[in-house]
Amino acid sequence: MSLAFMRPVRREDFDAILELAKLSGGGMTNLPSDPDALRPRVEFAADSFTNNPTSPSGEVYMMVLEQDGKVLGTAAVFSAVGLDYGFVNYKINKTVHVSKQLKKRVERRLLVPTHDFSGASEVGSLFLSPEARGGGFGKFLAKARYLFIAQHRTLVADPVTAELRGWRAADGKQPFWESLGKLFFDMEFEDADLANSAMGNQIISDLLPRHPIYVAMLPEDAKACLGKPHDSALPAYNMLLKEGFAFHDYIDVFDGGPLVDARINDIKTIKESRLYPVETGDPGDAPVYLMAAGQLQSFRVTRAPGKVDGERMIIAKDAAQTLGVKAGDEIRAVKW
Template sequence: MTFRMRAARTSDLAALYEMAKLTGGGFTNLPPDKPSLIAKLDRSAKAFARIDDTLGEDLFVLVLENAETGQVRGTCQIFSQVGMSAPFYSYRIGTLTQHSKELARTFRADMLTLSTDLEGASEVGGLFLHPRERAGGLGMLIARSRYLFIRQHRARFANTTIAELRGLIDEGGGSPFWDGVAGRFFGMNFQEADEFNAIHGHQFIADLMPKHPVYIAMLSEPARAAIGLPHPSGRAAMRMLEGEGFSADGYVDIFDGGPTMRANTDRIRSIADAKTTTIGRVAANEAPRAIVSHGTLESFVATWGCVDGDSLDPEAAGLLNVGAGDEILVAPQ
């Protein structure tokens, strides 16, 4: 293993831009737009530099680096709080029950209601792994490193954490959900709306989206079928989130209908199970590998490693730049 997670730097712009062009659309947190990526990196730098350990409105960008080559091959993002300076919209799936005495029948109608229920939650997102690196547990390393970062800086994050999964996108880059719902009110296709949102934010949703509930039965079959389903490339991510204790409990993305997963932050498995260990010695061992991290804020680094008691394997120690006497955070596999 030669890969490690670290804080993103302004010098990572080119690598992030190249990865953004590979996402295939619908990936709001990683737009193929250099000014937007520069703004994200600037905001992240300020978050890493902030010294007061309190809940703010920070964005932390982490990258997956090949320590041997210096190449950046993946990334993820953590938002400490969403919806504080601009509304954070979701559709909430609900049911309206009505009864007719004359017909002696009860009718239940499923509805989508525009909601800001998730405002104030922390969000993990923006996870992308280069297609040529999708082996060896690197996707899990990216995902779980976020939780160790949160664990190390718990006061900076909310009591609820969410994750939005990209919804179904067709071969032409369109979204059946967008075409059946929001597209009718915005005069733009999904790709145009997604790009606009990635660069300018959600305010145009507040300006133009109808505020009344949408009856699901009135949507087209493709739009109905897309509700709550992740993009095929996101199924593994959904399983990883479920393994961490996240659940899809009735919220979907307003653009593509993808599921929004939610968890109690302190009950996320990697956070709850993580233990602090002081390294006694650096030596090869036969322990099962775990996610291991060291450092805080911009010095935070995470990788796969084998920890047996107070012994850490040499490869992981080298990637973390630690030795005997240093503290590490360990999350079992």
């Protein structure tokens, strides 16, 4: 079995990515299971690596996890979001009402539409095939994105955000959407999510209320969804928190899922990664590292033992071949 590695998406990966999207169960706006919505996303992502960008201009750097010629997962870095229509979230704010006559002071929560993260970057589209789960590949996918950012600092906006799928019941019911978004979109969650994926955020600005909404007016099951990730997204949420991301009371306008954010310099994997000139050889029982090399089209990430010898790192021949490096080339590595 060859080493698994991350690489930039190609147009010919479409069929494999579509199969992964169908397995995701829906709710991943950036990985729609509809072929007509997914294809332009894959094509745009493939072009993002070849258009020689010089600044964060809305590129989507989608990568795939490959092993033995099979695509097993996806993850992406969005260089800057909301440049065309704005990136809309609800911010959970507090308001206070006071009546001197009644001697009452009441605190209430408000959902306030914001564009606070328009122009920020985003990490997302993380999905792993069920057949590859249990081998640490979810962690692999997540951390590979941060090594990409570390290698392409001028191409990715700061801060970095991540949106998690909001909670929904086992029967598919989405209480937050049912009590709020559906009233204004007049369609089912899956249809609105697909429309947002295919048409962009302008439809959110067009149809959702522009004024703050009192949380007290929502039903109890919708209130319970605020900032609560989908059960299947909980491991990803916890990994983000360990990386230095934090929840600052921003939620998705469709499903109420949490948005977390971090400054690039505060992301653990980026802070702890180092650059090493590489040499091929026998690393022996050296610790395992996540290693990255290359820029844009040539970018690769793999997981392998690495022996630090002074300023250089010794890695096995198969790891060097997977990364596309030779003796003297530079790699970025962080302990696994």
